[in-house]
Amino acid sequence: MRATRFLDQTFYNNSVRQWGIALAVALASFLVLLLLRRLLVGRLGAIAKRTTTELDDILVEMVGRTNPFFLAATAVVFGSRFLIFPPTTDRYFAAGFAIVLLVQCGLWGATAVDLWIHRRAGLRAAHADVASVTTMRALGIGAKLVLWVIVFITALDKFGVNVTTLVTGLGIGGVAIALAVQNVLGDLFAALSIVFDKPFDVGDSIAVDQMQGTVERIGLKTTRVRSVSGEQIIISNSELLKSRIRNYKRQLDRRVVFTTDVTYGTTPETVARIPGMIREVVSSQQPVRFDRSHFTQYTDSALRIETVYFVLDADYGRYLDIQQTINLELLRRFRAEKIELAFPTRTVVLEGVPLSPTNSQQPPTTVPQSSERIQPPSTAID
Secondary structure (H helix, E strand, C coil), rough: CCCHHEEEEEEEEHHHHHHHHHHHHHHHHHHHHHHHHHHHHHHHHHHHHHHCCHHHHHHHHHCCCCCCHHHHHHHHHHHHHCCCCCHHHHHHHHHHHHHHHHHHHHHHHHHHHHHHHHHHHHHHHCCHHHHHHHHHHHHHHHHHHHHHHHHHHHHHHHHCCCCCCHHHHHHHHHHHHHHCCHHHHHHHHHHHHHHHHCCCCCEEEEECCCCEEEEEEEECCCEEEEECCCEEEEEEEEHHHHHHHEEEECCCCCCEEEEEEECCCCCCHHHHHHHHHHHHHHHHHHEEEEEEEEEEEEEECCCEEEEEEEEECCCCHHHHHHHHHHHHHHHHHHHHCCCCCCCCCCECCCCCCCCHHHCCCCCCCEEEEEEEECCCCCEECC
16 A cells, blocks of 8 residues: 555656656667667668668768767657656757757768768878868868757757847858858869869869969869979969860870871872871881871972871870881881972072073073971871
8 A cells, every 4th residue: 555655646747656657668768779779780780881882881870879868868758758747848848859859960960971071081082182181171071060050040949049030140141251252262162163073183184274284282272283394383273163174184095197298209109109108107006096197188399198096095205105106117118118208398480680690501580599498297186
């Protein structure tokens, strides 16, 4: 009877029996939640090891980092279902649990951001891209800051605070700050665009307008390029993305066009054999893909044969070695075949000019004006 009386005693609108049941339910719920978290981490971790995606790895880490305090709060909510509280107490109790839930959501979001940034930064660091690692970490800090601001404003709203004025003030302040530092923000977003879109990386050889060089650093505001002449060129990220960028490091092959000029005294039969001769010389080089060689036009002082081939290597030095070998071999074959390379000449005809006594024996109509020798084959590359 005494035990029954004790269990029937009322504390805060609930009997001792109800408090005991609620406590037992809360303890049991807490243990079940801990066990469930452990099982989920084990099962999901085993599945994540068999996949190559990052989403399941992040999910496993989020479950594993669930705070025990949140699990305890959830267990208390389950136990409170067996108790009766006044409306005011029940309302504050629900608001308190909502805050705990918001904090846990913030921790989950921060964990996801940290893991994603850590993996991306690790990939960048593996390629020695230190500047991009710094940018990624700064992006992670900004994302977590925005996340916790949202959690804080939502928590204030749960306690009945009018956040409309606060949000309006933050919006007006944000607009004012954005107008004041719009150039900086433009460069910042351009840096993020470079990091995610990756038109170039540190170490790439690029050309921007009339400037050409190697990318040394990609910062939050500027990108620094070491030009081919040695000086460092600093370009704002926003201006850089507005320009047309040519990335030579990602060039897969190199198209080469060169011409060979022979004299007008060359017989048609010999001219017809020259493209095949050039084809044989070019095709013997490695790594090269021959495209075409044709007698294309009559110039002022030569018969022109145009040849096109591809060097299957983006290295500029490799291309120069191949072109030099082709030029030397063609020179040897032309000498053996007695084919003359043409050079530009110009003849000026003078009419009505009296002859002087010293040159009265010379022809009166034609006088060589000038003649200049140059290297006949010319080369153009893409």
